[in-house]
Amino acid sequence: MAEQVTIGRIGEYVDQVVSIKGWLYNRRDKGRLQFLLVRDGTGTIQAVAFKRDLEPAAWEAAAQVTQESSLVVTGIVRADDRAPGGYELGITDLEIVQMAGEYPIALKSHGVDFLMENRHLWLRAPSQWAVLRVRATVIRAVRNWLDDHDFMLVDAPILTPAACEGTTTLFETEYFGEKAYLSQSGQLYNEAAMEAFGKVYCFGPAFRAEKSKTRRHLIEFWMVEPEMAYVDLEGCMEVEEQLVAHIAQEVLAHCRPELEILERDVSKLEAITAPFPRISYDDALKILAEAGEPLDWGEDFGAPHETVLGNHFDRPVFVHRYPAQCKAFYMAEDPVDPKLSLSVDLLAPEGYGEIIGGGQRAHDLALLERRIAEHKLPQEAFAWYLDLRRYGSVPHSGFGLGIERTVAWMCGVHHIRETIPFPRTMGRIYP
């Protein structure tokens, strides 16, 4: 039996006889010639069967095999610039592992509801394959950059006794007779870890029971949240722009075939280089007014405002120093103007909106106690959090980067439901 190889590494086997174990993606029947498009999860290759070159059983298999059947195809690897991917396989043998029945996802287009109902199969489509390969690359880029910059992974809990920012959008469950909630953010826990480990991050799923059907929201999503001791707002922005630029570079370096499938304009990704422009919330209001999307001071941005601001620059833009009333209780206040918070959001261009939210945290005990009272949060649930200001409090900053929004932006896909393997939206928890 020939050596088993993957299509992703097929270029290393030119003129050799190899076996590929995969699935039939598509075919063209030319009588004595069968063009089989075979995928194996790492890529797709055109395999060509000539009737005269094959044993009758193998030819019969090549002529009969149906879309999405599993198969083992053996043949000689040929470099061919005309072939998609640059290589072709001249079939010498073919064995069907399982003959698929009529495949529900035809190669014509379907409605998105049908595709989502068949998400377990739709994953195999080239566009979905490409998006999720980019997703894996984005996640690896994030982890490697943080690990290489001395951030330590400290997983935050998912089951939590109290809410970080109110309870209306929380999933609740019973925990041995108590109430527990699914985490919306690991940040508070990160702050404890930061005082033990210096620079940390958590990276896990987060949950928002939001009755929202926009293209930027998921019920279940993944978020990476770094937190840094002895780092101020400016230092926080520097880390954010380095990280985001690194993500774009890694996607460009490793995902060219995927970006091609997605017809992504790569010049948009090449433009993502640090430093990113920095504007204050007050500056942003001026830009919005000039663009005909005026906003009252103190109001938070909605999707249309984020889109205007994002499109105003050729790369992501930092908007810093939002009014304190727009942001969570734990944000530090601006010493120059206590009405402002030392917060910063990063808005992506091309209408992708907020990719990162974060900033400098309040590290003064008295301020935090006052804030918890003002926000009517349950004091006893935050007892441990206040301890962090009693014992070794330090200036510190951190942020949360949403993986799905970042992947959507990298890929240029419109709706983030395609950027997670099994999306959870208001109307969907199946499959």
Added chain:
Amino acid sequence: MAEQVTIGRIGEYVDQVVSIKGWLYNRRDKGRLQFLLVRDGTGTIQAVAFKRDLEPAAWEAAAQVTQESSLVVTGIVRADDRAPGGYELGITDLEIVQMAGEYPIALKSHGVDFLMENRHLWLRAPSQWAVLRVRATVIRAVRNWLDDHDFMLVDAPILTPAACEGTTTLFETEYFGEKAYLSQSGQLYNEAAMEAFGKVYCFGPAFRAEKSKTRRHLIEFWMVEPEMAYVDLEGCMEVEEQLVAHIAQEVLAHCRPELEILERDVSKLEAITAPFPRISYDDALKILAEAGEPLDWGEDFGAPHETVLGNHFDRPVFVHRYPAQCKAFYMAEDPVDPKLSLSVDLLAPEGYGEIIGGGQRAHDLALLERRIAEHKLPQEAFAWYLDLRRYGSVPHSGFGLGIERTVAWMCGVHHIRETIPFPRTMGRIYP
């Protein structure tokens, strides 16, 4: 101001004046001499203040600073073999950032309930710092090994409509009028991803609402689950042993100071080299009988049996081909004896028990349909899962490795509650 450096990299700055931003871990007062043990999250260093070398304000700060206060200490780095870690800092300046009140965790020993109640502070203790540094190293080793071996990360959903293995130990929540459950395993979703991407893994939190108080169980834990197309039971074991051996090597390569703090016998980790012994369930019963822990054929192992089997070998041992009745409905059956499943567990030595469960999956549609009926599982919830056998079914295998048990074993700690930053046990969901 001197360059800010981390203790983890202090060896690069011998004879230079540097600043360290951190916390006071401990002190010894010798009158005109103060020995301050300073930690910054990356390590601990002894900093020495001489009254005659310092400005009065800095000396006063050095003499007054309390345990776990945050501080910036500046001084000259000296190589000194007698100093813990091999370096010492000769203090030239010291500034207190926040003076801590009396720290609740004294340097004497406390009961575990008290420590867990103060987990947000206990993280700073050397033993906990060391365990969680090993945890981060284990996770990085797992991800890098899988990524480098062409496995693709495909995150499985946490909110799921149906149970993988029964509903008695599931956390339930309301999902926009429907019932949803917290995932106990991403495996079924992995199988869909495997048919799209070839070799995949998911890596996330999993939840079991088990009324169990053993030292090997957590309510919320992390698990990595690889799944591989066209891989059989033997191939699965080969991947498992390579991965586990790699984890041990990486811990040995990167965590020597941590293992020293934990007083871990590193010879136990050095012994973890592939191949691992493989015994059948039937062989295991014989060993158990000889050891005076007999078990009836068809019964699953309990903790005492796993301990006996694990201690019988100097490295982890594979136990394969359990009776089908011990294992989940989706395991493949042994063609030689259909009473047996093509399952395999990996048992660690030293009483750490089952680290991995997995094996070859049933890929035949009719067999799976029969199993789902026998297990009285809701057929309609598995409709999509059965599709995977209708369209391109292939022989495939996979496994789940429990992160906390693996970390406990690497560290030699007795109870897995110390191996996760914020443990969730039957009696604890705070902090």
